[in-house]
Amino acid sequence: MLTRANLFGALVFVAVAISALFLPPWLVSLATIAFANALVVLGLVILWRTGLVPFGQALFYAIGAYAVALIGRYTPIRDVFVVVLAGAVAAGVVAYVIGFLLARYREIFFAMLSLAMSMILYGILVKSEALGSTDGFHVEAGSFLGWRPQGALRNLALFWLVLGFCAIAAWVVGVYFRSVAGSMAIPMRDNEIRVEFLGLSVDRLVHLKLVISGVLAGIGGALAALAVQHVDPQMAYWTTSGGFVFVTVLAGAGSVAAAFVGSLAFELVRSIAVALLPGAWQLILGSALLLTILFLPEGLGSLYSRLRRKPAAPKEQPGGPS
Amino acid sequence: MSGAILSVRDLEKTFGSVVAARDISIDVPPLQTVGIIGANGAGKTTFVNMITGHLRPSKGTIHFEDRDITGLPSRTITRLGISRSFQVAQVFPSLTVIENMRAAAAIGRGKDSVIAQAMTPLDSPQARSEADAAVDLFQIARYRDARAATLPQGVRKLLDIAMAVAGHPRVLLLDEPTSGISIEEKFGLMDVVMSALKTRKITVLFVEHDMEIVGRFADRVLAFYDGTVIADEKPQTVLANPKVQAFISGTKPLNEDALHA
Numbered sequence: 001m002l003t004r005a006n007l008f009g010a011l012v013f014v015a016v017a018i019s020a021l022f023l024p025p026w027l028v029s030l031a032t033i034a035f036a037n038a039l040v041v042l043g044l045v046i047l048w049r050t051g052l053v054p055f056g057q058a059l060f061y062a063i064g065a066y067a068v069a070l071i072g073r074y075t076p077i078r079d080v081f082v083v084v085l086a087g088a089v090a091a092g093v094v095a096y097v098i099g100f101l102l103a104r105y106r107e108i109f110f111a112m113l114s115l116a117m118s119m120i121l122y123g124i125l126v127k128s129e130a131l132g133s134t135d136g137f138h139v140e141a142g143s144f145l146g147w148r149p150q151g152a153l154r155n156l157a158l159f160w161l162v163l164g165f166c167a168i169a170a171w172v173v174g175v176y177f178r179s180v181a182g183s184m185a186i187p188m189r190d191n192e193i194r195v196e197f198l199g200l201s202v203d204r205l206v207h208l209k210l211v212i213s214g215v216l217a218g219i220g221g222a223l224a225a226l227a228v229q230h231v232d233p234q235m236a237y238w239t240t241s242g243g244f245v246f247v248t249v250l251a252g253a254g255s256v257a258a259a260f261v262g263s264l265a266f267e268l269v270r271s272i273a274v275a276l277l278p279g280a281w282q283l284i285l286g287s288a289l290l291l292t293i294l295f296l297p298e299g300l301g302s303l304y305s306r307l308r309r310k311p312a313a314p315k316e317q318p319g320g321p322s
Numbered sequence: 323m324s325g326a327i328l329s330v331r332d333l334e335k336t337f338g339s340v341v342a343a344r345d346i347s348i349d350v351p352p353l354q355t356v357g358i359i360g361a362n363g364a365g366k367t368t369f370v371n372m373i374t375g376h377l378r379p380s381k382g383t384i385h386f387e388d389r390d391i392t393g394l395p396s397r398t399i400t401r402l403g404i405s406r407s408f409q410v411a412q413v414f415p416s417l418t419v420i421e422n423m424r425a426a427a428a429i430g431r432g433k434d435s436v437i438a439q440a441m442t443p444l445d446s447p448q449a450r451s452e453a454d455a456a457v458d459l460f461q462i463a464r465y466r467d468a469r470a471a472t473l474p475q476g477v478r479k480l481l482d483i484a485m486a487v488a489g490h491p492r493v494l495l496l497d498e499p500t501s502g503i504s505i506e507e508k509f510g511l512m513d514v515v516m517s518a519l520k521t522r523k524i525t526v527l528f529v530e531h532d533m534e535i536v537g538r539f540a541d542r543v544l545a546f547y548d549g550t551v552i553a554d555e556k557p558q559t560v561l562a563n564p565k566v567q568a569f570i571s572g573t574k575p576l577n578e579d580a581l582h583a
Contacts, residue, residue: 176440179443180428180443181440191412197397197405198430199489200434201397205436208437
């Protein structure tokens with residue numbers, strides 16, 4: 001699977017990793033959160049391409065985050081690789097279980113059912129005194145295979161950790177997009193009956209998408225928990241889910257790279273907006289989304305493909321770079 | 323089962339108190355081309371839907387290559403080797419003709435499991451060459467890069483049928499292949515379809531309203547009336563049957579003699 005696009009993607013990741021050494025610490029921290037969230041967005045893109053919009057993806061995000069926090073609290077395990085993978089597995093299992101129900105629904109019913117699931121978790125977390133209720137609780141600083149960096153070095157190490165997970169996720173999702181199952185996104189949106197009568201179960205295809213997107217959101221949440229060193233029920237709240245949908249619209253579902261670019265752009269715009277208009281930054285963010293929808297209905301990702309589109313570009317490789 | 327590829331016994335389907343099909347028993351030998359005629363509501367599509375697993379029969383059995391397939395889900399039946407096309411062509415409008423074919427060929431080549439399909443690339447030399455061969459065989463290569471949404475009705479029908487046979491079925495059911503096609507185009511379309519299916523060695527059952535087409539392309543005709551098969555013989559014999567003429571083809575008005583013939 002060593003295509004030119006993969007090689008290009010790998011080079012970009014390495015370049016970004018190296019550039020972190022020369023960037024101001026605030027930007028590295030911002031990018032850490034942005035890329036952790038980009039994994040959630042990447043999961044949304046997988047569903048979005050089939051026309052499914054989950055308004056409760058924060059469910060998996062919060063499960064990944066709380067898994068890391070709980071391991072830190074109740075076990076001696078501190079290794080970041082182990083705890084992030086535990087977060088991924090926890091979110092994947094939840095996605096698999098609720099997928100049996102959720103995969104039978106489409107459109108607004110899918111969106112609302114997903115929202116309901118996430119709000120159930122929010123309700124449970126808020127009522128759990130042992131988990132700090134609405135305040136949440138502290139997340140233990142992890143160790144990197146025994147190494148425990150401090151201060152600025154820890155921030156760098158975390159950034160590289162996030163970047164590593166992003167690179168793997170981007171590659172896996174790229175392979176998935178080019179697979180038979182991954183290529184069914186548009187066919188499923190077009191005509192479920194035909195997909196069924198060709199011999200593939202549409203419900204199972206949706207179920208698989210849910211599990212992949214759940215795992216990605218779980219990894220994103222786990223990494224965010226490590227970066228922020230705190231978890232609270234807000235991570236499962238519907239506004240968090242809405243934020244991810246917002247970034248997905250901003251990024252567009254055209255390519256894997258769009259999720260990362262979109263997420264970074266979102267965090268940057270938000271930081272700038274908060275600095276400029278501390279009381280009304282949502283106004284700027286809303287305007288940014290409005291302009292995107294008006295002028296780039298297929299998202300920021302489409303800017304790239306618009307610039308390099310050749311007259312007879314092959315259409316059946318929606319994976320794009322990385 | 324006596325060498326029949328498809329064998330139906332005492333098939334019945336009821337929706338509440340409405341009987342959509344009853345007492346249907348048919349054996350289809352391999353490579354036969356069977357025409358299915360009948361007025362609207364006579365049970366033709368119900369019959370097709372039961373064989374392809376879209377509807378579960380209320381009673382009776384369906385055997386395919388000596389295997390009981392009664393009540394299996396449509397996906398499983400497709401995988402076993404019975405495919406179908408639709409009265410309204412079911413294609414992927416956003417994709418081009420060749421992309422439609424490649425998707426169909428890739429699914430047909432792969433397994434039922436979505437996890438296996440998630441690890442198989444869509445684009446493979448085999449799926450490509452199968453898709454190329456299919457658009458040639460069904461004579462739609464001229465439209466290969468046109469989006470399916472923009473196709474003329476006849477081409478869309480051909481694409482639908484080409485996709486239905488992408489998984490190499492042994493039996494194909496065509497639900498009104500010529501509906502929505504102008505009279506001038508009907509024969510040409512059926513010529514292409516039938517010769518392609520002969521090449522692929524597929525047993526065909528097709529639902530059709532045009533008696534001329536039935537007479538020309540079928541080896542055998544099943545006439546449905548009120549949920550049952552009232553005639554099952556060679557086309558000429560069936561079309562000359564007074565009951566068929568009275569109830570289905572409309573070539574003779576209904577009279578008392580017809581009912582006792």
